[in-house]
Amino acid sequence: MPSRKITMQDIADACGLSRNTVSKVYNGRGSVPQSTRNLVLQKAKELGYGFPAENVSVPHQPIGNIALLTRYLPSQFHFGTLFLSSFTDMISRAGYTLRIYEVSQEELDKKQLPPHFAPAQIAGIVGIELFDQDYVGMLCQLGIPLVLSDSSADTITSLIECDYVTMENIAGVMAVIRRLAEAGARQIGFVGDYNHCGSFRERWYGYQQGLMVNGLQYDKRFCICEPDSPSYADSAWLLSRLDRMSSLPDAFVCANDFLAISLMQALKKKALSIPEDIMVTGFDGTTQSAFTDPPLTTVRIQGTEIGRLAAELLLNRIRIPSFPYSWTHVKSTPIWRESIRKT
Structure with a gap:
């Protein structure tokens, strides 16, 4: 039992509502959303307010x-x-x-x-x-x-x-860039349309910031950032983009695992070894990323x-x-x- 008498104000404070709203629920005066009514009645039941708990009706049907x-x-x-x-x-x-x-x-x-x-x-x-x-x-x-x-x-x-x-995007990509730099990468490209969505845009920001803080230069010739389309799933299309590059970077940071897996397939068609010839990273932490050959470095989303x-x-x-x-x-x-x- 409570150590003192519970008031409507106590219920209002516990629910984050006004006393007037709680009063409306009990007096039946004024309109109160059903979800708010249920919250007030449930909290009253927990606090032992006013009348026997069995008389407090908290519906179990969807509200x-x-x-x-x-x-x-x-x-x-x-x-x-x-x-x-x-x-x-x-x-x-x-x-x-x-x-x-x-x-x-x-x-x-x-x-x-x-x-x-x-x-x-x-x-x-x-x-x-x-x-x-x-x-x-x-x-x-x-x-x-x-x-x-x-x-x-x-x-x-x-x-x-x-x-x-x-999800947090910027710091995750910056951590990846730092590790690539520590592994010897001096030229790092980006794969993905950074205008596709908010998370891709933030990963692009993280890529740019990561290059800067590690003393690396951005070079758009190493980036595949064309408008999002089904072509990104086609390793032959990605291969054609790689073939346009006069040379390849030391690593690619991909906007997600899906893109990274397609890129790895394209790189293998060029008879390149991962990570010996070129390193690749993704983002998302999908189940598939653990079963690529080799397993893909990624950033896991919670x-x-x-x-x-x-x-x-x-x-x-x-x-x-x-x-x-x-x-x-x-x-x-x-x-x-x-x-x-x-x-």
Whole structure:
């Protein structure tokens, strides 16, 4: 039993709400979102407020819907597979149901929601693989709590009106550049379209900064940074880009593991040995990266933790709409493997 009488103010403080909101729940006066009502009743039950706990009704049925908006559902090469699992678990425990909406290219171009998306039925939105800044801006204007995980390259330098949680990119790539330099690399190229998305842009920043702090020069002749397209998955296309170079760098830093694996195939077609002739690194920490020949040095993304944090941010935003927006980066971890030489 509590050592003193619990008041509505105690419940309000525990929930991060106003006393007036708690009063509305108990007096039945005024409109209170169902999620807020459930939070107040649950906290009252925990604190032993007012009346017997068995009279405090906390529904076990879903209390609302959270919408996942995405251009493409995460694949096995994407950190989003782990993200989605932990995110779904967190919101389900809070009483929400996840609804998944794939945004078509036409909807993206016209800045339209999917036709079966009903805003009045959605308590919050999570965005993955939405790399269009104007579309993100449209979502921010809906008045529905929104959290993004990665976004367009321009979004990361804009004052967007939503929460944002993603992997740390810059320091991870800088650590890779430092290790390559210690292994003897003096010319290092970059592979990937740095305008493709926010994470690629930050990895490009890390590449540029890493070169500078290690006393190395940037040379665009060693970079393959053409606009993103299916061609990057084609080792023959990458081979044609390598053949255009008058000489090859000592190492390539790739924007993700998918690109690194394709590049390794292209380099082998040139009869080059990895890492003896040239070193290669990726980013993401996919399962596939451990089984390449040789195993790929990469930077592992904590997809599970990013998913949990995104859920916490969104649930908090639903409860407290006026809370300051948060931009969160979760530390990524370099994984040193045989695709780079030992120092």
